Amino acid sequence: MPTSAPTAQALADVTASDSTLRRFLHGLPGVDTVGLEARAASLGTRSIKTTAKAYAIDLAISMVDLTTLEGADTPGKVRALGAKAVHPDPTDRTTPAAAAVCVYPDMVAVAKEAVAGSGVKVASVATAFPAGRAALDVKLADVREAVAAGADEIDMVIDRGAFLAGKYSKVYDEIVAVKETCGARARLKVIFETGELSTYDNIRRASWLGMLAGADFIKTSTGKVAVNATPANTLLMLEAVRDFRAQTGVQVGVKPAGGIRTSKDAVKFLVLVNETAGADWLDNHWFRFGASSLLNDLLMQRQKLATGRYSGPDYVTVD
Amino acid sequence: MAFEYAPAPESRAIVDLAPSYGLFIDGEFTESAGGDLVKTVSPSTEEVLCEYTRATAEDVDRAVQAARRAFEKWSALPGAERAKYLFRIARIVQERSRELAVLETLDNGKPIKETRDADLPLVAAHFFYYAGWADKLDHAGFGPSPKPLGVAGQVIPWNFPLLMLAWKIAPALATGNTVVLKPAETTPLSALFFADICRQAGLPQGVVNIVTGDGRTGADLVAHPDVAKVAFTGSTSVGKEIARTVAGTRKKLTLELGGKGANIVFDDAPIDQAVEGIVTGIFFNQGQVCCAGSRLLVQESIHDELLESLKRRLSTLRLGDPLDKNTDIGAINSAEQLARISALAERGEAEGAERWSPACELPSSGYWFAPTLFTNVTQAHTIAREEIFGPVLSVLTFRTPEEAVAKANNTPYGLSAGIWTEKGSRILAVASRLRAGVVWSNTFNKFDPASPFGGYKESGFGREGGRHGLEAYLDV
Numbered sequence: 001m002p003t004s005a006p007t008a009q010a011l012a013d014v015t016a017s018d019s020t021l022r023r024f025l026h027g028l029p030g031v032d033t034v035g036l037e038a039r040a041a042s043l044g045t046r047s048i049k050t051t052a053k054a055y056a057i058d059l060a061i062s063m064v065d066l067t068t069l070e071g072a073d074t075p076g077k078v079r080a081l082g083a084k085a086v087h088p089d090p091t092d093r094t095t096p097a098a099a100a101v102c103v104y105p106d107m108v109a110v111a112k113e114a115v116a117g118s119g120v121k122v123a124s125v126a127t128a129f130p131a132g133r134a135a136l137d138v139k140l141a142d143v144r145e146a147v148a149a150g151a152d153e154i155d156m157v158i159d160r161g162a163f164l165a166g167k168y169s170k171v172y173d174e175i176v177a178v179k180e181t182c183g184a185r186a187r188l189k190v191i192f193e194t195g196e197l198s199t200y201d202n203i204r205r206a207s208w209l210g211m212l213a214g215a216d217f218i219k220t221s222t223g224k225v226a227v228n229a230t231p232a233n234t235l236l237m238l239e240a241v242r243d244f245r246a247q248t249g250v251q252v253g254v255k256p257a258g259g260i261r262t263s264k265d266a267v268k269f270l271v272l273v274n275e276t277a278g279a280d281w282l283d284n285h286w287f288r289f290g291a292s293s294l295l296n297d298l299l300m301q302r303q304k305l306a307t308g309r310y311s312g313p314d315y316v317t318v319d
Numbered sequence: 320m321a322f323e324y325a326p327a328p329e330s331r332a333i334v335d336l337a338p339s340y341g342l343f344i345d346g347e348f349t350e351s352a353g354g355d356l357v358k359t360v361s362p363s364t365e366e367v368l369c370e371y372t373r374a375t376a377e378d379v380d381r382a383v384q385a386a387r388r389a390f391e392k393w394s395a396l397p398g399a400e401r402a403k404y405l406f407r408i409a410r411i412v413q414e415r416s417r418e419l420a421v422l423e424t425l426d427n428g429k430p431i432k433e434t435r436d437a438d439l440p441l442v443a444a445h446f447f448y449y450a451g452w453a454d455k456l457d458h459a460g461f462g463p464s465p466k467p468l469g470v471a472g473q474v475i476p477w478n479f480p481l482l483m484l485a486w487k488i489a490p491a492l493a494t495g496n497t498v499v500l501k502p503a504e505t506t507p508l509s510a511l512f513f514a515d516i517c518r519q520a521g522l523p524q525g526v527v528n529i530v531t532g533d534g535r536t537g538a539d540l541v542a543h544p545d546v547a548k549v550a551f552t553g554s555t556s557v558g559k560e561i562a563r564t565v566a567g568t569r570k571k572l573t574l575e576l577g578g579k580g581a582n583i584v585f586d587d588a589p590i591d592q593a594v595e596g597i598v599t600g601i602f603f604n605q606g607q608v609c610c611a612g613s614r615l616l617v618q619e620s621i622h623d624e625l626l627e628s629l630k631r632r633l634s635t636l637r638l639g640d641p642l643d644k645n646t647d648i649g650a651i652n653s654a655e656q657l658a659r660i661s662a663l664a665e666r667g668e669a670e671g672a673e674r675w676s677p678a679c680e681l682p683s684s685g686y687w688f689a690p691t692l693f694t695n696v697t698q699a700h701t702i703a704r705e706e707i708f709g710p711v712l713s714v715l716t717f718r719t720p721e722e723a724v725a726k727a728n729n730t731p732y733g734l735s736a737g738i739w740t741e742k743g744s745r746i747l748a749v750a751s752r753l754r755a756g757v758v759w760s761n762t763f764n765k766f767d768p769a770s771p772f773g774g775y776k777e778s779g780f781g782r783e784g785g786r787h788g789l790e791a792y793l794d795v
Contacts, residue, residue, distance in 0.1 A: 030741040032761045035592030045432065047327035047644035055322065239591050274322040275635050282322055 011248065015212055018169040025168060025208060031200035031236060040231035046271045053267065054305050058096050060266040061088060061298050063284045064291055065123055065255065067102040069130075069223070075110045078103055080319040082114025089299050090317065092306070098295060099284040100153060104129070105142055108149035123153035123189070127178060130193075130222035132157035136174060143181045154182050155189040157222060158206065160196045168209060175213035189217035189255055195227030203233055207240035217253035223290060228258025234269060238276040251280065257290025263301040266294060324637075327644045329431045333418045339370040340507075342378055342531065343514035345385035346524030352377045354532070359507060362428030363641050363650035363685040371507045374530040379499070379539040382528040386470040386497040387545055389525030394467045394495035398454030405450035405492060407520040412443045415516065419509060421642065423481055426508040428650030428686070429604050430641045437603075441766055442485040445784075448768035449489035452789060456494060459786055465793040467495035468571055469547030472540040474561075475510075476553045477503035477652050478607040478708075483552050484510055486783045488527060489768075494792040496548065497526045501540050503553075504533040505653045538564070546570060548792060552609070555706075555732075555777050573781025573791045575609065575773055577706040578734030580755065581727035582612030582763060585720075586621045588739035589761065594628045597712070600737060600763035602636065602690050605651055606710040609778075610735035612763050614703060615692075616723050619716040626694065626714065633690050634677040651686040651709060660688050660709030667693050667702035672713070698729060706732070720745065724752045733775025737763045756782075 014024040048056055066085045068077060078101070085098040100121035101111050111122045124146035128134035134142075143154055156178050162170040175190055182188050190210040194203050210218045218237055221228040234256040241252045254277070260266055266289060273281050281287050296316045304310050339356055341348045356370040374382075393401070412419065419442075420434035429438075456465055471491045475483040480502055491498050502510035514529045530536060534557070541549050541561050551561050552575040565572045582600050584593050600612025617625050641649035651657040668674050672693040681687040692712040696703050702713045717723040727736055736755040738746050750758040756774045759765060766772070771787035773779060781791045 029588070029590040032589040032592040032741075035589065035595055035762060039592070039595050045436065045644070046324065048324060049327045050325045052323060052325040059322075270322065279321050 011212060015172060018167070021168045021172060021209070022166065025205040028204055028208060031204055033200055036200055036236060037232045040235045040272065043235070043271050043275055044231055044268045046268070048267050048271065056267045056270050057263060057298055057302050057305065059282060060263070060270060060289065061295065061302070062096040062099060063288050064098040064295050064298070065100045065102045065257070065288045066098045066295060067223070067257075067290055067292050069102070069104060069125060073104060073107055075107070078107045078110045079114045082111050082120070084295070084317060084319040085120045086115055086118040088295055089302070091315075092303070095299070095302065099288055102155065102290065105146035105149065105151070108146050108151045112150040121152040122150060123155055124149075124151040125155045125157075125222075127156040129155070129157050130224040132159050133161070136177060139174070140177060140181050143178055147182060147186050151186050153187045153189060154178065155191055155219060157191045157193060158210070160193050163197065163202070163206060163209075172209055172213045175210060175215065179214040187216040188214065189219045189253075190215040191219045191222055191257075193222055193225060194220045194233045195225040200233070200236055203236050204240055207237050208244065211240070211244045211250075211252050215252060217255050217288070219255040219257055219290065221258045223258030229256030229260055229290075231268060231272060235272050235276055238272060238281070241281070242277045251286065253286040253288065254281065255288040255290055260289055260291050261293050261297065263294075263298050266298065324645050326640075328640060328642045329421055329424075329644055331421050331425060331642060334422045334425065336369050336508075339372075340511050340531070341372050342374050342382070343511065343517075343527075343529040344378070344382045345528065346518065346522075348514070351375060352381070354378055357504070357533075359426060359505065361425050361685075362505075362652050363682070365684050368425060368508065371511065371531045373532040374501075374536045374539075376539045379530055379536060379543060382499045382530050383470055383472070383540070383543045383545050385525035386499050386528055389523060390467075390469055390497045393497055393523060393526050396495070398456060401492060401495065402450045402453035404520055404522050405446050405453060405489065408516060408522070409443045409446035409450060411516045411519055412439070412446060416440075416443065419481060419512060422512060423509050424641045424649070426506045427477065427480060428641055428652055430646040430649040431644055432646065433604060433649075438479060438482050441768070442481050445482075445485040445489045445768040449493040449788075452490075452786075453493040456789065456793070459789050461790065461793055461795040465494075465795055468792060468794055469496060470545055471496045471498050471548040471550060471792065472543060472546035473498060473500040473550045474537045474540065474553065475500065475502055477506040478604060478609070480506040481509040481513065484513055486552075487550055490783070490788045491792050492526065494789055496792050499528045499530060499540060499546070501530050501532060501537050504531075507531040541565065549573075550781075550791065551575070558779060571791070573773075573783070574779035575781070575783060576734075576777060576779040577708075577732055578609045578611065578774065578778050579614060579704065579706050579730045579732045580610055580612045580735035580737070581614045581616050581730075581753075582737040583616045583717075583723045583727060583739065583749065584618065584621070584625060585723075585738075585740040585742070585745065586618040587741050589741060590621075590625065590628060592761065593625070593739040594632050596737060596739060596761070596763040597629060598632055598636070601712045602648060602710050603764050605649060605688070607652060607656070607708050608764065610757060610764065610772075611708075612735065612737050613707060613712060614727075615712055615714045616717050616726055617714060618723075619718055622716050629692070630675065630677070633692070636677065636679075636690055638679055638687070638689065639682065648690060648710065651688050654686055656708065657686040657688060660707055660711060663702060663705060663707045663709075664691060664711055667696070667700060667711075667713070670700050670702075672696045672700055672702060698726060704730065720749055724749060728752075728754050731777040734778035735759070
């Protein structure tokens with residue numbers, strides 16, 4: 001199997017059947033809601049100033065998956081987004097590029113061309129995003145199309161219905177199949193839609209399930225539901241990747257997506273990364289922001305730090 | 320590349336310190352009758368902040384007489400009128416909270432993060448809470464029109480100077496008593512600033528009097544014949560002395576003393592949150608907390624795993640300038656306290672426990688002690704029995720809930736305990752068997768003015784906070 005199934009040795013027995021998988025996931029330490037949220041809030045009070053702020057803003061810019069996932073997306077819109085990702089601030093070429101552009105599968109070829117030669121990746125949502133309500137064949141076809149068009153990264157959604165019904169094997173097998181379809185050509189991000197999983201216990205279980213099945217990244221949400229990335233659910237997922245690496249030696253990335261709009265929020269997430277998973281994750285290979293409006297706020301803050309003055313929304317590009 | 324946090328110091332310009340302070344008696348700052356001036360220093364730098372007065376027996380008498388004179392009118396005020404003053408004080412505390420937080424951090428050494436996010440909000444909350452009781456005493460369960468006692472002599476410690484003042488003064492005033500309060504000798508400043516708040520609130524003269532000084536001043540206050548009620552928070556040894564002084568008099572007494580709290584972690588605990596709770600339990604306020612979770616009782620089956628997580632977490636604690644907003648661990652309050660902590664830690668090592676601290680650079684001036692934990696500790700070790708009152712955690716193990724309860728209760732103290740498990744029935748079963756005044760489940764060091772607080776055994780008697788806290792100041 002070409003899946004990275006990293007845990008083959010360490011946790012082979014766990015995925016053998018529905019019941020072993022259930023026993024393992026339900027045996028993970030519980031999450032105390034009050035304590036988790038208090039810890040996330042307390043890290044949110046860190047005061048990041050001057051040089052630390054400059055570092056964090058550049059790092060955050062380099063971690064943005066610049067996203068457009070609308071029915072109204074056109075080649076023109078996607079090209080504009082690609083240009084923005086390559087040169088987020090045309091007035092200041094020292095600004096780092098974004099990590100990736102994130103589009104629907106039919107826009108991958110356009111996006112690929114727009115970022116060609118820049119190092120910016122193209123990510124594509126797939127597997128009947130955002131609901132994930134389609135037959136496995138259809139989902140895999142979706143993935144194949146995106147990969148064939150040159151996607152570097154695939155953002156899949158899990159079957160939340162199956163997860164909530166306790167059919168963990170079904171979710172696991174689907175992730176494994178998608179991973180297989182990605183092959184060595186694309187890194188796989190697994191979206192849990194944490195707002196629909198609803199409890200922190202579920203989010204921890206989904207994180208481990210995703211990682212056991214070979215996810216390269218675990219991602220909070222689609223941005224299409226009411227509750228998306230929060231400091232608390234991201235903190236929890238950072239604990240999961242930290243523990244997973246400690247147990248298996250395999251490092252997995254984290255991507256909070258949806259609802260992160262300001263530099264201040266982004267910096268708070270980077271503090272969570274720094275003090276939970278650690279410095280090894282402070283790199284766009286291991287941490288991403290799924291966002292669209294965040295980038296312009298980061299750019300305005302960057303300009304403010306450089307010039308000492310706030311400019312305004314007309315001094316950053318609207319794409 | 321590492322994410323280095325740049326310094327983010329809170330400005331101390333907001334605090335306007337006078338070169339020296341007198342005593343607050345009968346509504347104004349007055350000179351002492353012959354008391355000498357004493358320096359108070361900032362524990363993080365040993366910088367002299369200012370001088371304050373060591374009140375003499377004569378000063379204490381003057382304060383008690385002022386409080387006695389004020390009692391008649393104050394106790395006769397309708398509760399709703401007394402409440403107005405308390406609400407006013409609470410609001411002024413909120414308005415001046417940044418100033419008071421910086422002041423407290425300067426004088427005590429604790430991080431600004433704690434004074435800003437814990438001490439000051441709780442101080443205001445306490446005054447708001449007891450303001451609400453002032454006109455409802457008839458319905459507090461002590462019979463109709465419960466009467467106040469008279470002059471309350473209150474002696475408070477240095478670990479939460481302003482918060483302990485609030486715990487003492489708010490219920491005393493709400494119930495119609497008047498107050499003479501003595502702050503600790505190393506942390507007199509926030510009480511003196513509080514005196515100014517009383518003035519600002521227009522509190523009638525003599526209702527609150529602040530006499531600064533050391534143990535002798537406290538002894539004079541406690542022994543004064545016109546004091547009707549003594550309330551003390553501090554060490555068990557001083558508490559015993561006070562109990563002896565008060566014995567045979569008609570004075571009513573409440574004592575809130577030391578502790579050796581057990582934080583019990585079962586194998587089905589929410590581990591990441593338990594680690595946070597252990598850290599909060601023993602490193603909050605550098606462990607200088609009477610209800611600190613200074614004994615970690617961990618189920619043997621998860622000992623190694625939990626210790627690994629705990630050590631990793633301790634490595635992220637930021638020790639340094641208490642005024643920096645990113646500082647987690649501040650300075651120890653005094654050279655004496657530092658010496659005591661150091662001596663007990665050395666004793667732990669000498670008795671064979673294994674000592675560990677994260678890599679951590681201590682500032683060259685001031686009083687500092689690195690977060691420390693001891694493993695391989697047994698009930699027989701001194702560090703498992705004596706209150707260290709510092710950032711030192713003793714780790715013990717247990718096998719069954721029975722053993723956990725037995726070990727947790729096996730201490731002369733009984734102030735606090737914590738239980739960590741995802742199993743609700745176990746929380747209830749264990750909590751009901753722990754002899755501790757406060758039992759936290761899946762959290763630690765959480766305070767709320769509505770929740771009574773106090774001890775069993777050598778941790779003292781009487782309750783502060785909540786409806787129960789009224790009883791200490793009423794003739795019931």
